Amino acid sequence: MFPTPVERQSAAVQATYKALVPLALILWLLPLLMVALFSIKPDGDFTSGNLWGMPSSFAGFENYTRVFTDSSMPRYLLNSIFITVPTVIGAVALSCMTGFALAVYRFKGNLWLFFMFVAGNFVPFQILMVPVRDLTINLGLYDTRLGLVLFHIAFQTGFCTLFMRNFIRALPRELIEAARVEGVSEIRIFWYVVLPLMRPAIAALSVLIFTFIWNDYFWAVVLTQGVESQPVTAGITAFNSQFRAAYHMMSAGSIIAALPPVMMFFLMQKHFIAGLTLGAVK
Amino acid sequence: MTQMTEQAHAADTRSWWSRNQMRAAPWLFLAPGIAFFAVYVILPIFQSFHISFYRWDGLGEATPVGLDNYRQLFEDRAFYVSLRNNVKWLLLYLLAIPAGLAIALFLNQQIKGMRLYKSLFFFPFVISQVVVGLVFVWFYNPAIGLWNPLIGLFGFAPMNVLGNPNTVTYGIIAAGLWPQIAYCMILYLTGLNAVDPEQVEAARLDGAKGWKMLWYVILPQLRPATFIAVVVTVIGALRSFDMVSVMTRGGPFGSSRVLAYYMFEVSLSEYGFRMGYGAAIAVILFLIMLVYIAFFLWRMWRDERAA
């Protein structure tokens, strides 16, 4: 274990360490704590200059309710869900297949195809922007959730393929060979032999992609524009201009917008970190 | 009769399939993925290169202008400001790696509640960059933010971080570093978990401690984590669009622009719709990124060959 565990150190060191950790955490989360505090303050606290003290009254309930009743936030949240969930399903489905193909079969160009997916995943969005926007307009999908979903599925397939292929490669090959010897067709091998083993990878990837897509801002701005189709990342700017300079409302709105991926993370922590740190250990 | 032909047909297919399935199956599995990826990712890259040789407002006819867009780019003050800021982003963003390692080392203990502490340290990474940007805009705000009182404790004069051209880019980078440090931290925590305890104990018996131990024993074992940290950090630095867009829109007077944002501004803002010029900026950004992509692929290729 490195660094040396504190248990092996003197009591004084242990106590200091135990005090230091929460302190560091507070400092680390300070900007966020500030916003969380703002979000439960009444309007009056900002005009009276009571910025960082205790709220003069607890207005959290009222502020958060207003986010849902007085703005288009529910609609934006709904849009985000309708964009994120199909993308997760689509990208994971496609990459299960591509990952399987690239991990299991030896054929000419295998590595090149794999590298294509990997390289595409690192490309800056801007190089795709003009043509993808154009394509989306020509398909009649500009300012629709479907237009965003299709692009996201395509782009995420790059990262997902990298992930799935490496995962399947680490599975025992003997299982597949044994099935082949018994004359099981390739499609059935994929469906009945490999797919069940991929469950942890699917879970990890789903959580990751959910977070990535939920938090996408660039494509939301490029491919959508109105309340009918914009996800919450883009909607929050409209929300903020509606409540301009009403910091308690803007804070509450931002926290609502950020919450779903945070909840996802805390609920699925194991999968999330497994996905994120794949390859960090040999 | 019809039934029979159908059956015959089916038998045919099956036999073809059983004869060729080893060769056909991979392409069958790959087809949808490749199709999507080609249409939305691969093809647009080439289209962007193509568009960068035209003057085009996104509507009417595109006029071929040869290398004009690039020529104009090299005289464009805003382009150089963006480029310089991109370099700042790249260099300073890499601080996320040592900072993430430091926090990981700090937290790599087994006291009560440590799991929760680690999660709480990590979760800024999960928050969208838009919200992180907003949070920091308010944090820096001279009228309501905690930043000025905070630095006041250490005797510093109040700052207008995002309104001052000399500090604005650093202010945005600091905000961007926050989730990135969390990401690197989790990579290293996972890496530290897998460090071989026997090696550590053996080194300890040899008298290695502290920095020496870290440098000669621990870090080499953390190589894979460091590699991933470098890759994601560099990519993150070049994708700095969200932060700049939300926090300053490139201001004040264009001093916090980066290529990713300038490209968007040129192509899609009210004063823009110069698609060709935007594509040229995107091409430059792409070429910069290509260096890293090539490096990454080379490493992967090496590993594949070894495997």
Add this chain to the structure above:
Amino acid sequence: MRFTLKGAAAMLALTTALAGPASAELTGNLRIFFNDQNPAPRAAMEGMVERFQAMHPDLNIELTLIDREANKTQIRNYLTANAPDVNGWYAGNRMRPYVSAGLFEDVSDLWEGPMGEELASTLPALTLDGKQWGVPYSYYQWGIYYREDIYNELGLTAATTWDEEKANCQVILDSGRKCYAIGSRHPWTTGGWFDYLNLRTNGYDFHMELTAGEVAWTDDRVRETFAKWRELLDMGAFIDNPTAYDWQEALPFVVNGEATAYLMGNFVVAPLREAGMTDDTLGFYPFPEITPGIARAEDAPTDTLHIPAQAQNKDNARAFLLYVASAENQSIVNEVLGQLPINSNAEVSDDKFIRAGFEMLSTAPGGIAQFFDRDTDAEMASAGMEGFQEFMMFPDNLDDILNRLEAVRQRVNSR
């Protein structure tokens, strides 16, 4: 040929609509993108839609409110893809890119009717290339909104000349306050200061030549304008760190009495009242004279609605614009907005600031400008306001800024 027929049919439908509302109800859809989410404009627009809906119950009206700043970047997007039937924008040169690109519908037909006479005062602002491209619903004055109570406390009266203005400001500064609030995070607010300083220093004609790109930015007269600005900057007249705030975020400085005046459009009154200011504490005066003898000219931006060329329901849109232009609607809308109606038959609300604005504008001998970013070419305006923003922070950079602006002017002119 078919086009004219369609237009004629539309006009026919309209005349019948006006003659007998019951018999000519509109059907189908009407999609409106309105470019303001602030409470007062929002209420005004929603009211307009509600009343129009009541007249045409079978019409399916869909109203989308877009943030004012966001609209400026989205407009090209939605005009080219997924165009609404009506969209909000601004008069003057600010329309030109969309007119040139063929994205706005020519609505000269509407102006040929009685509407044209009622709105005659804004005809020039809506005309480009001899045709009209939109319909105005409101305009508003710019000027200095100030803390009357603090002025009284300090024994000051509203200035009418530059020297008085500066003398007042010195007293205010000595009392521990700042003279002017400004939030320049979005740099357009600096355009108001430039407009007024330039209009008062060099007059309307010069200002219009400059914004039309006919005068060099390095001209000595331009430098004169910036020299006046610099006098205020050197006094420390403005609040600190204006780039950290947008215009709404700078309001508390006035409300809390940390700054005593705000050069702004009349839309500033609504949020100030909401924050507790009353007619006793808030006053208004026109920007004071700088060069003696120059005819007083004012900024009075006109807010407009347009029909995108790619709109799906142009007939419905035309009917809506006619209603928007009507005296009845303009009276109500501008009461809600706290602004001035364009329609000469509409009633001007009996409000301290609207009255003052009406008085000021109807007696302005010099002329009426739209606003810096509406009178100037879009790219030039963007560069210009960025330059003003920089000047306020680093007045010493003036030469560099003006050279840069001149380079942009020449590039824009050579297009």
